[in-house]
Amino acid sequence: MSIKGMSQGLLRWVSDDQVRRVLTWDLLLPAVRQVLQAFTLGPDHCDGAVQPLRSRIKVNQHNGILLTMPGMMAGSSMTVKILTAYPDNSAKGLPSHSSTILHMDPKTGLIEAILEGNAITEMRTAAASAVATLEIMSARDDQRRGKDLVVAVLGAGAQAYSHARVMAHILKTDKVVVWARRTEAADQFCQTLQAEGIPAMVAATVQEAVVDADVINCCTATSTPLLQAAWIKPMAHINSVGAPHPDHQELEEELIRNAIVYTDSYNSAKNESGDVIKSGAAVYAEIGEILLQRKPVLTDRITIFKSLGLAVEDTVAAQLVCELLKAEENQ
Ligand SMILES: NC(=O)C1=CN([C@@H]2O[C@H](COP(=O)(O)OP(=O)(O)OC[C@H]3O[C@@H](n4cnc5c(N)ncnc54)[C@H](O)[C@@H]3O)[C@@H](O)[C@H]2O)C=CC1
Numbered sequence: 296m297s298i299k300g301m302s303q304g305l306l307r308w309v310s311d312d313q314v315r316r317v318l319t320w321d322l323l324l325p326a327v328r329q330v331l332q333a334f335t336l337g338p339d340h341c342d343g344a345v346q347p348l349r350s351r352i353k354v355n356q357h358n359g360i361l362l363t364m365p366g367m368m369a370g371s372s373m374t375v376k377i378l379t380a381y382p383d384n385s386a387k388g389l390p391s392h393s394s395t396i397l398h399m400d401p402k403t404g405l406i407e408a409i410l411e412g413n414a415i416t417e418m419r420t421a422a423a424s425a426v427a428t429l430e431i432m433s434a435r436d437d438q439r440r441g442k443d444l445v446v447a448v449l450g451a452g453a454q455a456y457s458h459a460r461v462m463a464h465i466l467k468t469d470k471v472v473v474w475a476r477r478t479e480a481a482d483q484f485c486q487t488l489q490a491e492g493i494p495a496m497v498a499a500t501v502q503e504a505v506v507d508a509d510v511i512n513c514c515t516a517t518s519t520p521l522l523q524a525a526w527i528k529p530m531a532h533i534n535s536v537g538a539p540h541p542d543h544q545e546l547e548e549e550l551i552r553n554a555i556v557y558t559d560s561y562n563s564a565k566n567e568s569g570d571v572i573k574s575g576a577a578v579y580a581e582i583g584e585i586l587l588q589r590k591p592v593l594t595d596r597i598t599i600f601k602s603l604g605l606a607v608e609d610t611v612a613a614q615l616v617c618e619l620l621k622a623e624e625n626q
């Protein structure tokens with residue numbers, strides 16, 4: 296939909312439904328792979344991305360947080376995402392996260408589009424986990440797909456859904472084991488996945504969900520550690536998406552300290568990840584460094600991708616969505 300801007304001509308307004316309709320994993324994964332590299336290349340490289348640490352305001356009175364996330368891709372596209380996270384909203388029947396993305400033309404600075412940001416946030420975060428998972432599995436020489444591979448998903452919120460979907464897409468697994476705090480939410484999650492042809496089953500405990508898992512996706516809003524080292528197979532890979540705040544943790548300290556830790560951003564990990572800050576765990580590499588072959592992939596232990604979320608992932612996803620919608624209109 297287009298709306299008349301006050302001073303700058305036609306603006307595009309894009310809903311989450313439109314994003315979900317046009318954005319596919321096959322289009323998004325290569326774009327996110329490229330942006331993870333661009334982020335590591337940094338602002339001084341002609342193909343690099345520019346992104347400061349996001350600003351964060353704690354809304355203590357209402358247990359909320361307001362984040363602003365500006366980013367620019369190599370002078371070709373730029374966005375600012377404004378996002379709130381209010382964990383208590385879920386109990387009120389409201390979404391816990393709410394976001395909007397402003398998409399600007401870097402040549403003129405004019406705002407070209409305003410996008411609802413929830414679908415993009417769900418999909419680009421899962422896409423980054425997928426890129427990390429594939430890279431680490433391929434370095435382990437692990438070509439297993441389908442029935443030999445068990446995927447666990449912890450949580451039953453927006454990130455849990457997108458992670459289950461992308462993992463089923465890339466790994467063709469025959470077994471997705473889900474665990475959520477509320478049994479009804481886990482049952483509903485499982486039924487939705489099954490209706491989409493994803494073979495899912497519910498586990499009664501976190502331990503039961505992860506004990507046989509090769510790839511574990513930690514997607515809860517917990518603030519205290521949920522996942523313990525003793526439950527996990529020695530060569531498992533973990534995507535840790537929750538606890539993106541300095542005072543939150545989702546991984547037992549012993550687990551992260553003894554694992555090989557990858558991240559999307561060193562700067563975010565050291566400033567925003569309670570799992571990294573509180574445990575004192577060393578971060579081995581940015582996934583971008585691995586993709587650029589600046590560092591070898593280490594895989595002789597449990598591996599963890601500690602995801603904090605990059606503004607420039609939103610930038611490339613928003614750019615892609617706008618291009619796809621434009622192409623549709625010109626058909
Ligand atoms: N790394 C990244 O790029 C991103 C990280 N996030 C973070 O990922 C987490 C999940 O996000 P969404 O799925 O969007 O949230 P959501 O609100 O849709 O789902 C949260 C899930 O966590 C569960 N949960 C809450 N507290 C829990 C606890 N103490 N123990 C166990 N389960 C608990 C809820 O029941 C629900 O299933 C949040 O911490 C969010 O801030 C979200 C977006 C991007």
Ligand SMILES: O=C(O)C1=NCCCC1
Nearest residue numbers: 378380416539603604605
């Ligand atoms: O990158 C994001 O988007 C988010 N990261 C952590 C908090 C929720 C949103």
